[in-house]
Structures are given as structure tokens and as C-alpha cells.
Amino acid sequence: MRSLATFVLLAGIASTAAAQSDPAATYTAEARAAAGKFMAQLGGELKKEISSGGPASAISVCKGLAPQIATSLSNQHGWKVSRVSLKPRNPVLGPADAWEQQALLEFDRRAAAGDKPEMLERAEIVEEPQGRYFRYVKALPVQPLCLNCHGAAGDVAPGVKERLSAEYPNDLATGYANGQIRGAISIKRPL
Numbered sequence: 095m096r097s098l099a100t101f102v103l104l105a106g107i108a109s110t111a112a113a114q115s116d117p118a119a120t121y122t123a124e125a126r127a128a129a130g131k132f133m134a135q136l137g138g139e140l141k142k143e144i145s146s147g148g149p150a151s152a153i154s155v156c157k158g159l160a161p162q163i164a165t166s167l168s169n170q171h172g173w174k175v176s177r178v179s180l181k182p183r184n185p186v187l188g189p190a191d192a193w194e195q196q197a198l199l200e201f202d203r204r205a206a207a208g209d210k211p212e213m214l215e216r217a218e219i220v221e222e223p224q225g226r227y228f229r230y231v232k233a234l235p236v237q238p239l240c241l242n243c244h245g246a247a248g249d250v251a252p253g254v255k256e257r258l259s260a261e262y263p264n265d266l267a268t269g270y271a272n273g274q275i276r277g278a279i280s281i282k283r284p285l
């Protein structure tokens with residue numbers, strides 16, 4: 095994989111003027127908007143379901159709605175939109191590929207060095223054997239809400255634990271603390 099351009103950006107740096115003249119900045123702005131939509135829609139539904147039905151019942155939101163939003167955004171844009179992690183819960187949809195792993199490791203390093211996890215993102219144009227792509231990842235930091243299903247043993251209620259181990263026997267996605275990086279929204283756009 096050869097990088098044609100590497101530009102690691104923090105949210106808000108790309109100005110409108112830059113977006114107009116630089117296609118990579120436009121791609122970044124568009125990817126950022128789609129990732130924002132994904133997080134807002136999923137976060138809203140998760141909060142609603144946790145407060146009405148409790149965290150065990152909200153598992154179905156993560157299991158059903160998250161891939162549905164990802165597919166709908168993918169179809170709408172003609173991109174591949176997904177959620178990935180270095181420690182996936184879903185062994186089919188969740189694992190990060192090599193480029194995503196590298197970005198997630200960098201996010202962990204930068205968060206440990208004091209960067210705000212909610213600001214971490216990476217955008218790059220890459221050449222892969224299948225073609226040229228714009229790739230983007232946006233870090234998903236663990237918030238108190240996430241601990242219901244991704245936290246340490248004491249944070250996850252017994253009913254939730256039971257359902258998770260039944261549905262995800264190879265679950266790697268527990269033991270997180272607030273502020274750590276759970277994974278990322280990843281966007282792969284053919285150019």
C-alpha cells in the first residue's frame with residue numbers, strides 16, 4: 095500500500111476555503127459529516143432504549159441498528175461505512191483492517207499523550223491493489239453510557255453479561271474505561 099498523501103487532521107481545521115480548492119479536504123469534510131450522522135443517530139437510539147428498556151434490551155440497537163445505519167450510509171454515498179475496533183465484539187463486522195489498525199494504534203498513542211479522544215481522526219488517500227481510495231477514521235471514545243456493555247466486570251449488569259456471552263461468544267470488547275478509544279467509524283471511498 096503506497097500513500098499518495100498523508101494528512102492527519104483535527105476536527106475543525108479544514109476551512110471552507112480549503113475545502114473548495116482541495117479535493118482531499120472536501121472528502122474529509124464529507125466523511126466527517128457522514129460519521130457525525132452515524133454517531134448522532136446511533137447514540138440517540140441507544141440512549142432512548144437504555145432509558146426505556148434498560149441496557150440488556152439496548153443490545154439489539156447495537157446489533158441491529160448499527161449495521162443498518164452503516165449499510166444505509168454506504169448505499170447512499172457509494173462508500174463503505176463501518177464500525178471497527180482493535181478488540182471487536184462482532185468477529186465479522188468489527189475487526190479493523192491493516193490501515194484501520196494503524197490508525198487506531200496511533201489514536202491510542204495520541205490519547206495516552208493527552209490529545210482529546212473525541213478530536214482524533216485520520217484521513218488519507220491510498221493506493222490499494224483494488225484501486226485508489228480516500229480513507230477516513232473517526233475515533234469513538236468510551237463514554238459513561240458505553241460502560242453498560244463495554245465496561246469492566248463491575249460495570250456490566252449480570253443480565254447484559256449473559257446476553258452478550260450468548261450472542262458474542264468471542265467478545266473482546268469489554269474491560270474498557272471512560273475516555274479510552276473503543277474503535278472508530280471508518281469510511282472507504284473509491285476514487
Ligand code: HEC
Pocket residue numbers: 137140149150151152153154156157160161177178179181182183184185187188189234235236237239240241242243244267276277278
Ligand atoms: C446496550 C449495549 C451497548 C452499548 C451501551 C454500547 N455498545 Fe457498542 N456494541 C454493542 C454490541 C452488541 C456490539 C456488536 C454489534 C454487532 O453485532 O455488530 C457493539 C459493537 C460496537 C462497535 C463495533 C466494533 C465491534 O466491537 O464489533 C463499536 C465501535 C462500539 N460498539 C462502540 C461503542 C461506543 C463508543 C459506545 C458508547 C457510545 C457503545 N458501543 C455502547 C453493545 C453496546
